[in-house]
Amino acid sequence: MRPFEFFRKDDIAKTISQKNDKAKFIAGGTNLVDLMKKNIEQPDYIIDVNSVLSTTVEVDKKKLRIGAMSKNSSVAKNADVLKEYSLISKAILAGASPQIRNMASCAGNMLQRTRCPYFYDVTTPCNKRKPGSGCSAKEGENRMNAVIGYSDDCVAVHPSDFCISLAALDATVITRNSKNKKEEIEFKNFHRLPGNTPHLDTNLPQNSIIEAIEIPKNNFGKNNAYVKIRDRSSYAFALVSVAAALDLENGKIKDSRLASGGVAHKPWRWYESENFLKGKMPTTENFSAAADLAIKDLKPLSNNGFKKEMLRGAMITALQNSLNP
Numbered sequence: 326m327r328p329f330e331f332f333r334k335d336d337i338a339k340t341i342s343q344k345n346d347k348a349k350f351i352a353g354g355t356n357l358v359d360l361m362k363k364n365i366e367q368p369d370y371i372i373d374v375n376s377v378l379s380t381t382v383e384v385d386k387k388k389l390r391i392g393a394m395s396k397n398s399s400v401a402k403n404a405d406v407l408k409e410y411s412l413i414s415k416a417i418l419a420g421a422s423p424q425i426r427n428m429a430s431c432a433g434n435m436l437q438r439t440r441c442p443y444f445y446d447v448t449t450p451c452n453k454r455k456p457g458s459g460c461s462a463k464e465g466e467n468r469m470n471a472v473i474g475y476s477d478d479c480v481a482v483h484p485s486d487f488c489i490s491l492a493a494l495d496a497t498v499i500t501r502n503s504k505n506k507k508e509e510i511e512f513k514n515f516h517r518l519p520g521n522t523p524h525l526d527t528n529l530p531q532n533s534i535i536e537a538i539e540i541p542k543n544n545f546g547k548n549n550a551y552v553k554i555r556d557r558s559s560y561a562f563a564l565v566s567v568a569a570a571l572d573l574e575n576g577k578i579k580d581s582r583l584a585s586g587g588v589a590h591k592p593w594r595w596y597e598s599e600n601f602l603k604g605k606m607p608t609t610e611n612f613s614a615a616a617d618l619a620i621k622d623l624k625p626l627s628n629n630g631f632k633k634e635m636l637r638g639a640m641i642t643a644l645q646n647s648l649n650p
């Protein structure tokens with residue numbers, strides 16, 4: 326690892342003022358330090374955000390607010406989250422391991438980088454790691470990679486589980502820019518599709534800091550489920566995941582939410598399937614039809630055609646599990 330200077334300030338304005346293109350914020354360090362060890366990230370300065378960002382999880386009548394430095398484990402076991410926003414807890418607990426969740430911050434989770442193996446193998450071309458060098462995965466080993474929304478320049482998938490629940494629940498990211506001015510980014514616009522700039526994972530402005538994540542009050546607290554299919558039953562990233570949530574009224578589906586991980590460069594919302602389910606009965610037949618709508622646009626790569634049926638099954642299972650949470 327290259328030498329770097331380490332800073333820890335006592336307020337957020339001073340912390341942001343230290344940030345420049347040669348500096349990186351560090352929270353739990355569970356992704357950043359790995360990337361530094363492999364020389365994928367080579368910051369000259371490391372700025373610790375632990376002392377200036379909130380670790381609190383607060384609920385009021387309008388929203389859930391998660392401080393950026395809240396640990397994944399403390400959000401997953403928070404009583405208010407379990408009562409009213411349980412989808413978030415289920416998604417977090419499907420990720421990583423207890424030890425990592427104890428270190429991992431919520432903001433860091435949102436900014437973790439793809440697990441495409443070529444991104445971590447610095448001997449291979451990778452447009453995300455080195456713009457313009459090429460994409461080794463497109464014609465290479467792409468079993469874990471995207472089936473929708475990818476480009477010729479990058480077929481990587483977004484790795485987080487937590488973010489899939491945030492996408493489903495229409496979260497907002499609260500940020501502060503380099504002048505310490507508060508800004509908001511709707512979660513659906515937070516992560517990017519690869520296009521011809523796959524080195525950019527998000528629309529977080531350069532040198533901005535994430536301060537909190539807010540989730541509006543909703544009626545999805547009871548009937549929800551997170552299904553994650555992976556190579557091992559724990560401590561593995563998703564081949565395919567589905568966050569499903571139903572708002573049921575008089576036995577019918579008043580509203581629904583469906584989002585997936587492991588399929589695209591960003592958390593993917595299945596709006597067409599959600600619209601189809603509106604007003605329908607929560608039957609396996611309707612769940613299957615909703616899943617068919619989701620998979621019809623998938624364009625698998627050479628090694629991941631299996632994701633089509635896998636997603637279909639995961640979506641039906643997640644919707645069925647939502648009925649018996």
Ligand SMILES: Cc1cc2nc3c(=O)[nH]c(=O)nc-3n(C[C@H](O)[C@H](O)[C@H](O)COP(=O)(O)OP(=O)(O)OC[C@H]3O[C@@H](n4cnc5c(N)ncnc54)[C@H](O)[C@@H]3O)c2cc1C
Binds near residue numbers: 374430436
């Ligand atoms: C073996 C292993 C298995 C894993 N499995 C899963 C899994 O199955 N599912 C899953 O979702 N995740 C998984 N993870 C990822 C893990 O959840 C992330 O590494 C973790 O959430 C990152 O949080 P952190 O606080 O450690 O971030 P850091 O490593 O400290 O930071 C990550 C990035 O975020 C930036 N950053 C951090 N905080 C802020 C802020 N407030 N504002 C702006 N920038 C900020 C940093 O500069 C850095 O670029 C796994 C990780 C490992 C090592």
Ligand code: SF4
Binds near residue numbers: 450451461463479
């Ligand atoms: S898919 Fe993206 S991350 Fe993977 S090798 Fe291609 S450019 Fe790199």
